[in-house]
Amino acid sequence: MKQTILILTCWMLSYASSAQQKIQQYAVKSGHVEYELSGNTTGTKSIWWDNYGSLSRTETKSVSVTKMFGMKTETKTHDILIMNGKQFWSANLIENTGQKGNLPYYQEMAKMTENMTEAEKQKMGKDLLEGLGGEIIGTENVLxxxxxxxxxxxxxxxxxKGVTLKSDAKMLGIKAMERAVKFDKNISISKSKFTPPSNITYEDQSQYQQQMFGGMDSGSFEDEDYGDDDEDMDLVPVKYPYSKFEKLANGFEYNSYRKMMVMNTNGTYSAMFMKGMSENLAVAATSRKNGNPGQMGNLESFSYKGKKCMYGKMDDDDGISLIVDISNYDTYIILxxxxxKSKSEMLSIFNEFHF
Structure with missing residues (x-):
């Protein structure tokens, strides 16, 4: 039960960054793309990857020019970013400095998608795109x-197939364009290409990530003692019908929230919504046999429309939670x-789902 809540919370609080940290980033096993950069930033960028993107190297050489209040500034960049599973190394070759650390929630995202079909993954990606106000407007050939x-x-x-071959962006008077000039698919790439530069002093970001993200991607689920609510136990699938949960989540409308995704993870359901880029809402359905959420924080117990409810903060959670007992399905609905948000507002949100 604790693991379910933590995973949902990390999805909410880290979506903007983690959306770009997909476990299988590309639908092409290996490749190399070379780009020309134009606009306010000119130069080149090259990407190499293997194992569908779990191994990657991005090298950028560029010059960025900005003009503000009649003043012109120019910034030169020569950076290398190495990704190896959940680990990353970022090197500034001009200043010979860098950073290293782990990608937040990499393992949790892997667990959430490992049993999904390709169609389910594509639907999740489409939901994320639409939730951010994006759309697919057509098809064109590039290279x-x-x-x-x-x-x-x-x-x-x-x-x-997950590989961006061209992009045009204009925001606040700044233009950025990338054009692929070379694209090689399914090629053999030396392992040395994914070795971080050795002449760089890397600042370890582990302590900072621990403070920001609670160390959730460094094995804390397995190492932390939650007593009888053992994280290694198998979660009991929820009895609430997934088709009904999905329909209610898809029909949810409240205060400009946008749906990001709806998914079934081994019998535990979840949906995520965003309002702007900073306010997030998650809803989940889990079996009551997976544990009592009332033991996970200082929660107020009360009754609402004949249902047992709990409201308050979960342990170590900055957000607010509402748990509603759907007894006829032996299910907890968790917002x-x-x-x-006040208890009355959380109840108003719950009412809009029509569980």
Whole structure:
């Protein structure tokens, strides 16, 4: 039960960054793309990857020019970013400095998607895109590859099997364009390509990540003692019908929230919504046999329309939660908001789902 709540919370609070940290980033096993950069930033960028993106190297050489209040500034960049599973190394080759650490929630995201079909993954990606106000507006060929043209937040991207081959963005007077000039698919890439530069002093971000994210991606689920609510136990599938949960989540409308995704993870259901880029809401359905959420924080117990409810903060959670007991399905419906909300507002949100 504790693990379910923590996973939902990390999805909410980290969506903006974690959306770009997909476990299988590309639908092409390995490849190399070279880009030309134009607009306010000019230069080149090269990406190499293997194992569908779990191993990757991105090298950028560029010059960025900005003008503000009649003043012109120029910034030169030569950076290398190495991804190896959940680990990353970021190197600034001009200043010989860098950072290293772990990608937050990499393992949790892997667990949530490992049993999904390709169709389910595609639907999740479409839900995320639509939730951010984006849309697929057509198809075009780039370097002989049929790409989906995606429009999002003032930018257009031409995407082939997860690989962006062209992008145009204009925001606040700043233009940024990338064009692939070379694209090699399913090639053999030396393992040395994914070795971080050795002449760089890397600042370890582990302590900072521990403070920001609670160390959730460093094994804390397995190492922390939750007493009888053992994290290694198998979760009991919920009796509430997933088709009904999905329908109610898809029909939810409240105060400009946008649906990001609805998913079934081994019999525990979840849906995520966003309002703007900073306010998030998650809803989950889990079996009562998986544990009593009343033991996970200082929660107020009360009755509402004949249902047993709990309201308050979960342990170590900055957001607010409402748990509603759906006894006829032996199910807890759990709402988690990233921002403080009163009990009456959380109940209003619950009512809009029509559980």
């Amino acid at each position: 002989g590859n049929k790409c989906e043209v995606v429009k999002l937040m003032g930018a257009k991207c031409w995407v082939y 988690v908001s990233s921002t403080e």
